[in-house]
Amino acid sequence: MKKRWLLLLVFFPCMLFCQVSQSISFDTFDNGYVFCESVDLEGNTKWVKTVLSPSKAQVLQIQKQLNYLGYNLSETGILDDETKKQLEQFNFDVGLGKYPYILFKTEKKLKRKCLKKQRSN
Structure with missing residues (x-):
């Protein structure tokens, strides 16, 4: 039981x-x-x-990365509707599909995009 x-x-x-x-x-x-x-x-x-x-720290990190890349959302550490909407857009933009949650590949793509943007600045 x-x-x-x-x-x-x-x-x-x-x-x-x-x-x-x-x-x-x-x-x-x-x-x-x-x-x-x-x-x-x-x-x-x-x-x-x-x-x-996802932990609060993990969601907060993803929100910070999305903001750094130009996706506009509040950094709350909560996987709220606003965050899901921006995740869905990011996943779609990088070719992962239209998924409103954190994929394994989402984390990797976010990290790569942020590093690429840092290097170009």
Whole structure:
């Protein structure tokens, strides 16, 4: 019985976090990441590696990086609607798809873009 509650407590937030389109399923956990399968409105299926439960510090860092790159949002450390909207735009701009959450590749692309901008200044 305890295992069922634990699964419910773990997977329910993931299901809320990974909602993007018509259909989502989960595969495995990998050091704080979860693999989500999403199906877009055109029927295209894609597995994406997303941050399972981002910390306040992690979200704040991402908000700072997005602001540095010209995406305008408040630096609160909270993964709010404004942050999700800018994440979705950034992910789309760098070719990762229109996902309003932190992908594994989002973190890497943000870091690279910020370093590139620092070097050019």
